[in-house]
Amino acid sequence: MRRIDVLSLYTNDMSFYGDMGNVLIVSKRLSFYGFEPVVHFYNPGDSFPDHVDMVLGGGGQDSGQKNIFDDLQKRGRQLRDLASQGVPMLMICGMYQLFGKYFLTNSGKKIPGISVFDLYTEASPERIIGNLVEESELFGRLVGFENHSGQTYFSSPLPPLGRVVSGFGNNMKAGTDGAMANNAIGTYLHGPVLSKNPVLADFLIRKAELGRYGTEELAPSPALRRLDGLAAKANEAASRRPR
Amino acid sequence: MRRKLKNTSSPLSVVVGKSVQGACRLLKRGNSLPGMIVETLDAGFLSSALGQLPLGTMIVCGTNGKTTTARLISQALAFLGLKVVTNGSGANFTRGIISSLLSRMSPSGKLFGDIGVFELDEAWAPVFCRQFPPSYALILNCCRDQLDRYGERDAVEAMLSKVASCATKGLILNAGDARVRSFIGSSPKVQTSFYGFDPSLSPLFPADEDLICMRHGRAPAVQGGSALVALKAISGDKASFQIGGEEFSLPMGVKGSFNFLNAAAAICGILNVVRCCPDLKGSARFKGFDFSPRAVAEAVSKVRPAFGRGESFEAGGSHIEVVLVKNPVGFSSALRSIRLEGKEIMVALNDQSADGRDVSWIYDVDYSNLDAVKTVSGERAFDMALCLEYNGKEVLRAEPDIEKGLAHFLDRPGEKLIFSSYTSMLSIRKLLLNLDQSKGRNLYAAD
Numbered sequence A: 001m002r003r004i005d006v007l008s009l010y011t012n013d014m015s016f017y018g019d020m021g022n023v024l025i026v027s028k029r030l031s032f033y034g035f036e037p038v039v040h041f042y043n044p045g046d047s048f049p050d051h052v053d054m055v056l057g058g059g060g061q062d063s064g065q066k067n068i069f070d071d072l073q074k075r076g077r078q079l080r081d082l083a084s085q086g087v088p089m090l091m092i093c094g095m096y097q098l099f100g101k102y103f104l105t106n107s108g109k110k111i112p113g114i115s116v117f118d119l120y121t122e123a124s125p126e127r128i129i130g131n132l133v134e135e136s137e138l139f140g141r142l143v144g145f146e147n148h149s150g151q152t153y154f155s156s157p158l159p160p161l162g163r164v165v166s167g168f169g170n171n172m173k174a175g176t177d178g179a180m181a182n183n184a185i186g187t188y189l190h191g192p193v194l195s196k197n198p199v200l201a202d203f204l205i206r207k208a209e210l211g212r213y214g215t216e217e218l219a220p221s222p223a224l225r226r227l228d229g230l231a232a233k234a235n236e237a238a239s240r241r242p243r
Numbered sequence B: 001m002r003r004k005l006k007n008t009s010s011p012l013s014v015v016v017g018k019s020v021q022g023a024c025r026l027l028k029r030g031n032s033l034p035g036m037i038v039e040t041l042d043a044g045f046l047s048s049a050l051g052q053l054p055l056g057t058m059i060v061c062g063t064n065g066k067t068t069t070a071r072l073i074s075q076a077l078a079f080l081g082l083k084v085v086t087n088g089s090g091a092n093f094t095r096g097i098i099s100s101l102l103s104r105m106s107p108s109g110k111l112f113g114d115i116g117v118f119e120l121d122e123a124w125a126p127v128f129c130r131q132f133p134p135s136y137a138l139i140l141n142c143c144r145d146q147l148d149r150y151g152e153r154d155a156v157e158a159m160l161s162k163v164a165s166c167a168t169k170g171l172i173l174n175a176g177d178a179r180v181r182s183f184i185g186s187s188p189k190v191q192t193s194f195y196g197f198d199p200s201l202s203p204l205f206p207a208d209e210d211l212i213c214m215r216h217g218r219a220p221a222v223q224g225g226s227a228l229v230a231l232k233a234i235s236g237d238k239a240s241f242q243i244g245g246e247e248f249s250l251p252m253g254v255k256g257s258f259n260f261l262n263a264a265a266a267i268c269g270i271l272n273v274v275r276c277c278p279d280l281k282g283s284a285r286f287k288g289f290d291f292s293p294r295a296v297a298e299a300v301s302k303v304r305p306a307f308g309r310g311e312s313f314e315a316g317g318s319h320i321e322v323v324l325v326k327n328p329v330g331f332s333s334a335l336r337s338i339r340l341e342g343k344e345i346m347v348a349l350n351d352q353s354a355d356g357r358d359v360s361w362i363y364d365v366d367y368s369n370l371d372a373v374k375t376v377s378g379e380r381a382f383d384m385a386l387c388l389e390y391n392g393k394e395v396l397r398a399e400p401d402i403e404k405g406l407a408h409f410l411d412r413p414g415e416k417l418i419f420s421s422y423t424s425m426l427s428i429r430k431l432l433l434n435l436d437q438s439k440g441r442n443l444y445a446a447d
Helices: A020-032 A060-083 A093-098 A198-213 A222-240 B011-027 B030-042 B045-050 B066-079 B094-103 B125-131 B153-166 B198-202 B210-215 B257-277 B293-301 B326-339 B360-364 B381-390 B402-409 B420-439
Strands: A002-007 A035-042 A053-057 A089-092 A102-104 A110-112 A119-136 A140-154 A160-167 A180-181 A184-187 B059-063 B085-087 B115-119 B134-137 B169-172 B191-197 B229-235 B239-245 B248-253 B311-315 B318-324 B344-347 B375-376 B395-399 B413-420
Touching: A002 A020, A002 A198, A020 A035, A020 A053, A020 A198, A020 A222, A020 B381, A053 A198, A060 A089, A060 A093, A060 A110, A093 A184, A093 B311, A102 B066, A119 A222, A160 B066, A184 A198, A198 A222, A198 B239, A222 B381, B011 B030, B011 B066, B011 B094, B030 B045, B030 B094, B045 B094, B045 B125, B045 B318, B059 B066, B059 B125, B059 B153, B059 B257, B066 B085, B066 B115, B066 B257, B066 B293, B066 B311, B085 B094, B115 B125, B125 B153, B134 B153, B134 B257, B169 B257, B191 B198, B191 B257, B198 B229, B198 B326, B210 B326, B210 B360, B229 B248, B239 B257, B239 B293, B248 B293, B257 B293, B257 B326, B257 B381, B311 B420, B318 B420, B326 B360, B326 B413, B344 B381, B344 B402, B344 B420, B360 B381, B375 B381, B381 B395, B395 B402, B402 B420, B413 B420
Parallel strands: A002 A035, A002 A053, A053 A089, A089 A184, A102 A119, B059 B115, B059 B134, B085 B115, B134 B169, B169 B191, B191 B229, B318 B413, B344 B375, B344 B413, B375 B395
Antiparallel strands: A102 A110, A119 A140, A119 A160, A180 A184, B229 B239, B239 B248, B311 B318
16 A cells, blocks of 8 residues: 655644644545555654655744653754645644744744744734634635734745735734745634635645655545535535634 | 622622523523623623632533533532532533523622532633633533634643633542643642543543544553542443542443543542532531532432533434533544444534534544444534545435434334433434424433
8 A cells, every 4th residue: 555654733732723633634534545644743853754755844832832842953954845846734823923034022032933924923912813714825715713922924926825815814904824846735714624625635635645656536436525625514504604 | 889889799780681581581582691791891790609609619620521411520529518510511612601590690799609610611711710810720621622612632731721720719620531630739839639540441532643643553542540539440331530539439320431531530520629629618608518429429410411412302202312412532432432323323414613614523532442333414414424435434324404414313212322412412312302292201301
């Protein structure tokens, strides 16, 4: 069976808002498509797997970000290399911020990120919390929930993941959410995002397959038809909920 | 004017509050308005009212189990012979407490009672403590809950720590929760008592960290520590409590092992009061009362479930239990501690602000004990169904409309179990009570 190695980055500290669901969803979908998913849960100090086909990271509390900070600096170069090789990545909220250039705290301190995305984030006294609906050129309507105090700005023109229909996303002004660089995706969408937006999951899986096996064809699966039917209904229902 | 009112229960605010309360009752309106008005009118109301209670006031706080634990304590104290002032189920903001005090007060502002026992919302507890530092604070746990309201769990931990530091006589802490355990010493002059569980029971009481670690195949941390009251063993509806050197095995009025742990908290809370009030045994008012560990444990064991917290109903030939679940730890412990075999299961998930607008947390629940789910309902029925299916649990029907969902769930008689978020629980409870009444049977007595 064709194996796909998935790296779940800093699971213990950076899966505080349900983002571990993305790991479950990717593994299940990989299985349904006939792959053998192997998930590596990586936490500070752990050894890095020899081979990585996909990287998933989530949101954490400020204290969680502090816990992983030193280790992330050590792994920064490795992760940047993987991203530039086209390894698909999905970084939510806190990890999205740390995959940018830096995070400017309320006290004016600059916390360096690992610069996979050419963007930066500034702490804001106001926390942005609520349902988030956006329209993505590549993926259609994406829905989820945002909960962040950082406001993210692009340093150079980047393709956002989506245009915000309802909610805020990157910051209070730009009307965009998330960013894309190669096959790395950053976003503020929790939910977990892959639950109601399976098209994103399939993008990550296709790119992982391409990187490892040189093809990107996913055989249709009846089990997934049922799940995706539910996902479409959940997406529809969530997009109508008040903020 | 306000300054003058500061430390005396102004008859004016009491009279106004009681009048508004009367009007609300006539108009069948909610009960928090009078509390809100008095809170604005008389900043010293709480301290002048509660200051009258000879044995002081205990507040119960934490993420999960507040309503049940406050009920266990107040009803057990009443069984033991005390006059207890308490707030109604879920009315756990300061205004709800003020409203409940108003209804117990004479027009001249006299509050009748021996002791106050109040459950307090995490965010309102520090507000309460600023107005009136409680004699006793009981902190149950600190886990992920309503992150759309608090932003981070660290914020909740800070609030609870503040509450722990305000207690003036006694502090009761859960030894099995690492964050709560760390509050020891936050109020150095008080009598601190721990309650906990035997290490053999630790799989039943997961913490947030355990739910994440177990996905990696790591064993959860064993917690316990030395406790005044320890939940020692569970066998069906019976719980064994170790108190000092003695062990008491008792059939319990509440259900589910998480409620047995709440019972340990309640026993510990009452025994802490007994330790702090030596005259409880000497004074004429309490002459002949029995506050021995056995009497306290028995009193707690007799208390029945609180509103929507493990209540059961009979409808359409079915026996239906309703269990409130609102965060990963609560839902996971419920799934581990309630017998699921032979029961049809329904899960209802709403996303009103009282439920939490963000439903992402359902992906952090450990569903491994669950088999199939017959019905999923509520505003986020499809989210719930999808999550269960990804977890390999078959869902027979997803129906967002709760009335239709419940009708499907009850289509044939049997043993049934409903896990529900808060607002969907309110709808389900109402529907079930109507079904009960239509058969002319009154199966649930409120108290």
